[in-house]
Amino acid sequence: MIVTQSEFTAGILDPNRPAPDGLQDGAGAPTTKRFDVYRNNVAVSLTDALVSAFPVIHKLVGDEFFRAMAGVYLRTHLPDTALMMFYGDKMPKFLRRFGPAQSLPYLPDVAQLEIAMRASYHAADAAPVSTDALGQIAPDALMAATLKLAPSVQIVQSSHPIYSLWQANMVAGAPKPTKQAENVLITRPQFDPAQHLISDADTLFLTALQEGHALGVALSKAGPGFDLGAVLGLLLRQGALTEIS
Amino acid sequence: MFDAPLSALPAKPGVGYKPQHYSDISATPGPLGWLEVHAENYMGDGGRPIAQLRHLSEQFPISVHGVGLSIGGEGRLDPDHLARLKHLVGWLNPASFSEHLAWSTHDSHFLNDLLPLPYTAATVARVADHIDEVQEALGRQMLLENPSSYLAFAESDMSETDFLKAVVERTGCGLLLDVNNVFVSATNLGFTPQGYIDSFPLDKVGEIHLGGHDEDHDDHGAPLLIDSHGREVADPVWALLDYTLARSGPKPLLIEWDTDVPEWPVLAAEIARAAAALEMVPA
Numbered sequence: 350m351i352v353t354q355s356e357f358t359a360g361i362l363d364p365n366r367p368a369p370d371g372l373q374d375g376a377g378a379p380t381t382k383r384f385d386v387y388r389n390n391v392a393v394s395l396t397d398a399l400v401s402a403f404p405v406i407h408k409l410v411g412d413e414f415f416r417a418m419a420g421v422y423l424r425t426h427l428p429d430t431a432l433m434m435f436y437g438d439k440m441p442k443f444l445r446r447f448g449p450a451q452s453l454p455y456l457p458d459v460a461q462l463e464i465a466m467r468a469s470y471h472a473a474d475a476a477p478v479s480t481d482a483l484g485q486i487a488p489d490a491l492m493a494a495t496l497k498l499a500p501s502v503q504i505v506q507s508s509h510p511i512y513s514l515w516q517a518n519m520v521a522g523a524p525k526p527t528k529q530a531e532n533v534l535i536t537r538p539q540f541d542p543a544q545h546l547i548s549d550a551d552t553l554f555l556t557a558l559q560e561g562h563a564l565g566v567a568l569s570k571a572g573p574g575f576d577l578g579a580v581l582g583l584l585l586r587q588g589a590l591t592e593i594s
Numbered sequence: 595m596f597d598a599p600l601s602a603l604p605a606k607p608g609v610g611y612k613p614q615h616y617s618d619i620s621a622t623p624g625p626l627g628w629l630e631v632h633a634e635n636y637m638g639d640g641g642r643p644i645a646q647l648r649h650l651s652e653q654f655p656i657s658v659h660g661v662g663l664s665i666g667g668e669g670r671l672d673p674d675h676l677a678r679l680k681h682l683v684g685w686l687n688p689a690s691f692s693e694h695l696a697w698s699t700h701d702s703h704f705l706n707d708l709l710p711l712p713y714t715a716a717t718v719a720r721v722a723d724h725i726d727e728v729q730e731a732l733g734r735q736m737l738l739e740n741p742s743s744y745l746a747f748a749e750s751d752m753s754e755t756d757f758l759k760a761v762v763e764r765t766g767c768g769l770l771l772d773v774n775n776v777f778v779s780a781t782n783l784g785f786t787p788q789g790y791i792d793s794f795p796l797d798k799v800g801e802i803h804l805g806g807h808d809e810d811h812d813d814h815g816a817p818l819l820i821d822s823h824g825r826e827v828a829d830p831v832w833a834l835l836d837y838t839l840a841r842s843g844p845k846p847l848l849i850e851w852d853t854d855v856p857e858w859p860v861l862a863a864e865i866a867r868a869a870a871a872l873e874m875v876p877a
Binding site: 387390393398 | 637642644663678682702
């Protein structure tokens, strides 16, 4: 009686299946509860990984809902690497289709923000340019310059108040969110990712920089009313610019 | 075939590193002689985890302990995971690298648990091939850890200790002896833990693990111990450690505590107890 790893895996993921034949206790008797230890370990450890990954979603929906939802997610989206710190990258798409979550339409974008925070935390280190680096470029060369953003920089756009929702759940005393669209820039001055609420124009500008466009191009994409000085100042203070060329 | 020293870890107490203890470890290390980290937690590109590990490695010998390589898997080893491991071992140059006699990946899906293997000649061949591949890729010897078992396979036709001896003979790897796992498996499957230690190739042991377990019962009311790493090491496991050390001589001893991780003083007390156990052993 050979138990293949396919059978073992199928048994683990489906609690309604009997334990595979060929597994036994020390005396050779068949056993279900012993197999349940593995079922439990897999489900609980993956659920706990998702709780760590999505603390705001966990708070927003509550522990019971989150764990039930995680049980569905993990059975349809098993990790494809052993790097648990990145598990859950399909959560926004999953939440968009998950029936019981439809009454909270902002959940997918909040999940995207949490994924971006995690990506920023683990991103590669990169030395920032000095805060006066832009001043050293000749004014007529400035518009053709390319500004490289740090690997830890993330931009998340939403038609929901994702910044306010995150703050309200993670920062003591933060105000209650009001219904509005919010975009977030994430920087990582040293080790801790920081969030900044940014406008649509800021978002267009920063996305253009991230795509490798020259400053002048990014500026034209941002459109009228864009405060270039404010955004560049923020990037420089946050150590988010790593190269000007 | 690797025939190197079993590990460069000192025969002192070590602890599984948790970031919340970062300051305590530097401030009040006590008899702490080394640290162990889970390889997968340091496979990001940068940021605080890597910076902390780099800093700690300047103060302590580091043991890298993998939990995701799936050495017992029916499929091939994940080349991307092996490459990440090679990168980590390359820059950190740890005193030891160890992994588990278990599988955790199937059809490229990672199940995040250490799943059991039948003990047969076919499994020996598969595990040995994978260990050869790892040792070749890393350019160093690895230690293989005995599992905690909750059940047995009807198809098994050799003992766990004979299985481990066969793998060591084929690959030249060393062994990581988890005495809590021995106690858990012995209770769960009805053999004597001392008998297991008596037949274990102690001369191949480069490191010993100690952790806490939980108590449950199986379908028939028999005791079923769960290797939870969420509490103090149980008294009979400390006794089994003494039994082992009396036969093996001093070894690097790791305190593992992975769930419900306590404040540093609780771990420091476990480290002190491990240090006391080592002091009882004639060198």
